[in-house]
Structures are given as structure tokens and as C-alpha cells.
Amino acid sequence: xxxxxxxxxxxxxxxxxxxxxxxxxxxxxxxxxxxxxxxxxxxxxxxxxxxxxxxxxxxxxxxxxxxxxxxxxxxxxxxxxxxxxxxxxxxxxxxxxxxxxxxxxxxxxxxxxxxxxxxxxxxxxxxxxxxxxxxxxxxxxxxxxxxxxxxxxxxxxxxxxxxxxxxxxxxxxxxxxxxxxxxxxxxxxxxxxxxxxxxxxxxxxxxxxxxxxxxxxxxxxxxxxxxxxxxxxxxxxxxxxxxxxxxxxxxxxxxxxxxxxxxxxxxxxxxxxxxxxxxxxxxxxxxxxxxxxxxxxxxxxxxxxxxxxxxxxxxxxxxxxxxxxxxxxxxxxxxxxxxxxxxxxxxxxx
Ligand SMILES: Nc1ncnc2c1ncn2[C@@H]1O[C@H](COP(=O)(O)OP(=O)(O)OP(=O)(O)O)[C@@H](O)[C@H]1O
Ligand SMILES: [Mg+2]
Numbered sequence: 462x463x464x465x466x467x468x469x470x471x472x473x474x475x476x477x478x479x480x481x482x483x484x485x486x487x488x489x490x491x492x493x494x495x496x497x498x499x500x501x502x503x504x505x506x507x508x509x510x511x512x513x514x515x516x517x518x519x520x521x522x523x524x525x526x527x528x529x530x531x532x533x534x535x536x537x538x539x540x541x542x543x544x545x546x547x548x549x550x551x552x553x554x555x556x557x558x559x560x561x562x563x564x565x566x567x568x569x570x571x572x573x574x575x576x577x578x579x580x581x582x583x584x585x586x587x588x589x590x591x592x593x594x595x596x597x598x599x600x601x602x603x604x605x606x607x608x609x610x611x612x613x614x615x616x617x618x619x620x621x622x623x624x625x626x627x628x629x630x631x632x633x634x635x636x637x638x639x640x641x642x643x644x645x646x647x648x649x650x651x652x653x654x655x656x657x658x659x660x661x662x663x664x665x666x667x668x669x670x671x672x673x674x675x676x677x678x679x680x681x682x683x684x685x686x687x688x689x690x691x692x693x694x695x696x697x698x699x700x701x702x703x704x705x706x707x708x709x710x711x712x713x714x715x716x717x718x719x720x721x722x723x724x725x726x727x728x729x730x731x732x733x734x735x736x737x738x739x740x741x742x743x744x745x746x747x748x749x750x751x752x753x754x755x756x757x758x759x760x761x762x763x764x765x766x767x768x769x770x771x772x773x774x775x776x777x778x779x780x781x782x783x784x785x786x787x788x789x790x791x792x793x794x795x796x797x798x799x800x801x802x803x804x805x806x807x808x809x810x811x
Pocket of ligand 2: 515516580
């Protein structure tokens with residue numbers, strides 16, 4: 462179903478502050494997996510490139526679990542100095558080390574009854590990895606300097622954007638801990654492998670901006686959408702999110718047009734006029750991007766020439782109507798221009 466903007470619905474999960482938006486089959490599957498995982502207490506390892514949504518998934522698991530009313534405690538293992546990480550996680554006794562004036566409970570105790578999210582687990586020092594393994598196995602923590610174990614009821618979700626199996630091979634990550642965490646692996650694909658979610662995420666971020674700035678609306682031009690769609694998003698959803706915030710600020714009369722996009726999003730400048738290069742230069746080309754770009758341009762052009770009539774546009778391109786419709790969905794270009802009242806509908810299903 463489409464929203465009033467003509468954009469598809471976001472299909473988001475119910476976690477209000479950290480919604481998991483997307484309808485790509487990989488995200489639909491991910492939601493199913495989240496539901497299964499949330500019904501259990503097993504340890505989960507979430508992997509994926511930077512900005513793909515690992516924390517969003519961790520929060521969604523917690524929000525759907527029976528322990529949802531307990532705390533969700535994120536710990537960035539890369540941000541805490543190695544020598545402090547153990548006492549941060551497990552607490553310490555008074556005088557356990559210089560500077561430990563009073564006893565402290567630690568983050569595992571803070572997370573009691575809830576979930577601890579160990580982000581960037583690959584950065585955890587080896588000695589601490591061994592201690593974490595014991596905690597996972599025994600369900601108890603031992604504060605630094607203490608000789609007693611304190612039972613904790615904490616669900617552990619870990620995340621990594623580095624290649625943990627490679628770290629295991631190098632001896633930088635414990636194999637036994639890896640397998641303990643890996644009981645249920647969740648892999649989040651990069652955004653460029655689920656491009657059909659780009660327009661959906663854009664609509665989600667625009668809706669959030671509308672909520673922040675009541676009365677304002679923005680539309681994305683077809684050409685801008687094609688470029689946003691074609692870009693590879695190395696920083697994934699986070700990069701897209703920041704781009705939309707930036708484009709909203711730069712927009713003119715509520716229009717986000719291609720001219721506002723930074724140069725690195727522009728289609729390959731070695732290839733203008735929608736004409737493929739005559740020869741393959743020594744530096745090579747990105748054939749996939751080239752083909753995608755050509756498709757996007759031709760679809761746009763055909764729609765322009767036929768006043769938005771999809772059947773006629775398909776004929777112009779020598780495509781079956783269903784093939785054309787599939788390409789259109791893949792490009793997401795149709796989603797961006799709200800249908801004009803004066804525009805005639807082609808007969809039959811579009
Ligand atoms: N599917 C999604 N729907 C809506 N927002 C998303 C989605 N995925 C990611 N985001 C947003 O993108 C940003 C990055 O997400 P998140 O912090 O979960 O990524 P990450 O994989 O943990 O990144 P990093 O590896 O850099 O820690 C956040 O602002 C998050 O809200
Ligand atoms: Mg993160």
C-alpha cells in the first residue's frame with residue numbers, strides 16, 4: 462500500500478525509538494528470525510558492515526522478548542579503554558585497583574533482568590574474552606578483586622562489523638567464545654544488496670523530519686531518487702540517514718532535486734548522454750552501475766515521453782509490461798512522483 466506521498470509504506474517493526482524499517486525479502490526474513498530469537502534467551506551474534514542496523518536489530522530483539530521491561534544496556538567494547546573494560550562490565554570491589562574508591566556493580570549487574578548489547582565485540586581483549594565465556598557459561602559475574610560470584614540473569618547480544626572468523630584464525634579472538642556467541646548468527650546485508658528499501662527508508666527519514674518540523678513536506682525528484690538508488694552506500698543506512706537530513710536542509714521549496722546531491726552520488730561522469738563507452742579503458746568500468754544507470758535513465762525518459770503511461774513506456778522500450786513493472790519497482794523511480802490529478806490512468810492493471 463502507498464502512503465499519501467505515493468511512497469511505499471515503511472513496514473516497520475513496532476519499536477518506537479529504533480524502528481526496523483524495510484520490506485526487502487532479506488529484511489522480512491530478518492524480522493521472522495528476530496521473532497524466533499526473541500522467544501528464547503540464547504546468545505546472539507549480529508554481524509554486518511558499519512551502519513547496517515546492528516543496534517536497531519539488537520534493540521528490536523530486546524523489545525520483543527519477555528524481558529522487554531528489563532533494561533537494555535549497550536556497551537561499546539571499542540570505546541572503553543581495555544584496562545577499564547573488565548571493571549566496567551563486571552564491577553569491582555573497593556580498593557581493587559588504584560582509583561577504585563568504592564565498590565561498583567558493573568554493567569552486567571545494571572542489565573540484570575534485561576539485555577546487554579556488547580557492540581564491537583571483536584575489540585575485546587583476549588583475557589577478558591575468557592572471562593566473558595565463563596559468565597556466559599555460569600550465569601554469574603565476579604567483580605574485579607572479589608572472590609565471590611554474583612548470579613546475573615542477562616541476555617547477551619553481541620555485534621561485530623569485523624570478520625570474526627578471520628580474527629579467530631589470527632588468534633585475536635577466542636574460538637570457543639566465537640562458537641558460544643555464534644549459537645544464533647544474524648547477518649544484516651549491506652544496503653546496496655537491498656536497494657528496494659532505499660525509497661522506503663527515505664520516506665521513513667522524511668516522515669521523521671516532518672514530525673520534527675510540522676507543516677513542512679519534501680518531495681524527491683525522480684532523477685535524485687535514481688541517483689540515491691544507484692549509489693553504493695558504503696556507510697549503509699546511517700549514511701543514507703545523514704544524507705536525507707542534509708538534503709532536507711538544502712531543499713528548495715520542499716524539492717530535493719538531483720542538483721543538490723554531492724558529486725560522489727552523481728552518475729559516472731565518464732559516461733554522459735546515456736551512451737555506453739565505445740571502448741573499455743585500461744582503468745575499467747563498473748558494468749553493473751552502468752547498466753543500472755542506463756536502465757534508470759531509459760525508464761525515466763520513456764515515462765516522460767509517454768506522460769507517465771506505463772504501458773506505452775514499456776512498449777517504447779520493447780519490454781513486456783510485467784518486465785517493465787519489475788524494473789520500475791527495482792529502481793523505485795515510480796514511487797517518487799505523486800500521480801497528478803490530470804494524468805490519465807492506463808486501462809487495465811498498471
Ligand atoms: N532498518 C532500519 N530502519 C530504520 N533505521 C535504521 C535501519 N537500519 C539502521 N537504521 C538507522 O541507521 C543508523 C545506524 O544504525 P545502527 O546504529 O543500528 O547501525 P550499526 O550496524 O550498529 O552501525 P555501527 O557498525 O557503525 O555501529 C541509526 O540511526 C539507525 O536508527
Ligand atoms: Mg552499532
